[in-house]
Amino acid sequence: HFFRRDMNEQAVRRLEMEAALREALDRQEAGCPGEDAPFELHYQPQVRLKPNCLYRVEALIRWTHPRWGAVSPAEFIPLAEECGLIDRLDSWVLQTSVAQLGRWRAAGIPVPGLAVNVSAVRFARGDLPDQVRAALATNGIPANDLTLEITERLMMTEEVGVHDALDALHALGVTLSIDDFGTGYSSLGYLKRYPVGELKIDRSFVKELDIDAANRPLVRAIIQIGEALGLTVVAEGVEREAQHRMLEAEGCAIGQGYLFARPMPAATLVDWLAGEGK
Numbered sequence: 094h095f096f097r098r099d100m101n102e103q104a105v106r107r108l109e110m111e112a113a114l115r116e117a118l119d120r121q122e123a124g125c126p127g128e129d130a131p132f133e134l135h136y137q138p139q140v141r142l143k144p145n146c147l148y149r150v151e152a153l154i155r156w157t158h159p160r161w162g163a164v165s166p167a168e169f170i171p172l173a174e175e176c177g178l179i180d181r182l183d184s185w186v187l188q189t190s191v192a193q194l195g196r197w198r199a200a201g202i203p204v205p206g207l208a209v210n211v212s213a214v215r216f217a218r219g220d221l222p223d224q225v226r227a228a229l230a231t232n233g234i235p236a237n238d239l240t241l242e243i244t245e246r247l248m249m250t251e252e253v254g255v256h257d258a259l260d261a262l263h264a265l266g267v268t269l270s271i272d273d274f275g276t277g278y279s280s281l282g283y284l285k286r287y288p289v290g291e292l293k294i295d296r297s298f299v300k301e302l303d304i305d306a307a308n309r310p311l312v313r314a315i316i317q318i319g320e321a322l323g324l325t326v327v328a329e330g331v332e333r334e335a336q337h338r339m340l341e342a343e344g345c346a347i348g349q350g351y352l353f354a355r356p357m358p359a360a361t362l363v364d365w366l367a368g369e370g371k
């Protein structure tokens with residue numbers, strides 16, 4: 094009986110959230126929501142470990158609901174995927190973040206590159222490469238400066254349209270990065286079949302790197318796979334200096350995590366760059 098009530102509450106919350114998400118997206122797309130914008134992008138630095146410098150920033154979406162406050166993307170992104178809103182959401186993120194990179198550069202702020210998360214669901218619609226090309230052209234951004242973070246789930250699909258989209262994006266010059274690498278329980282064969290340029294070591298492997306000795310060989314193996322295939326390796330979730338030192342010792346090129354910087358609004362990133370970011 095308790096279980097049933099719980100299930101109902103969950104179902105109700107889902108329905109409410111779906112409606113709220115749809116409404117928020119309508120408002121955002123209608124333009125100029127200003128201070129009350131439902132969605133905002135935060136940017137988290139990815140830093141080169143040696144020598145220490147900014148490598149690029151990853152755009153991460155934030156949603157503030159008038160009553161619920163901040164809703165985690167870990168909650169609303171999967172929901173957006175299920176209810177068919179992810180295409181619109183990811184399109185907004187792509188357009189907004191590429192435009193932001195253009196504005197930074199026009200203002201003389203040296204942001205070397207941008208990474209954007211793209212849901213596997215988004216690839217099913219064939220227009221992604223065209224949309225990417227248009228966003229880059231409109232804002233005068235070289236394709237080399239854009240990275241799309243995708244998941245292993247996408248690489249496992251047999252859909253021809255997805256392969257064509259990956260090839261077209263690669264042909265444009267965009268870098269494809271495998272997010273959460275090592276968590277997808279997939280075969281590694283896709284790494285040689287598809288034009289992947291980068292691996293992101295999932296936070297779960299980095300989390301206890303300096304605490305549980307079993308993690309180090311795993312992280313080392315991922316870095317070696319990257320080296321063997323000529324892929325850049327990015328470690329995410331770096332929170333402590335001890336993790337940083339170990340990653341550097343293992344030859345990991347790029348790090349991302351609270352140790353370096355949290356995700357932050359565009360304006361704050363400018364201050365960060367002026368100070369510690371260099």
Ligand code: C2E
Pocket residue numbers: 137152153154165166167170183186210211212242272273329330331332349350351352356
């Ligand atoms: P992700 O792509 O793996 O992003 C990394 C997540 O780890 C972010 O959570 C980030 O804020 C968090 N993080 C970064 N450094 C640290 C650290 O040192 N320690 C800890 N504990 N966490 C850290 P966030 O922003 O809540 O995003 C969660 C997930 O939602 C993302 O995971 C991504 O899968 C998805 N997501 C976020 N924005 C978008 C988007 O625009 N489009 C799509 N499709 N998915 C998005």
Ligand code: CA
Pocket residue numbers: 151210242272
């Ligand atoms: Ca990501």
Ligand code: CA
Pocket residue numbers: 272273293295296329
């Ligand atoms: Ca990740």
Ligand code: CA
Pocket residue numbers: 273
């Ligand atoms: Ca993740």
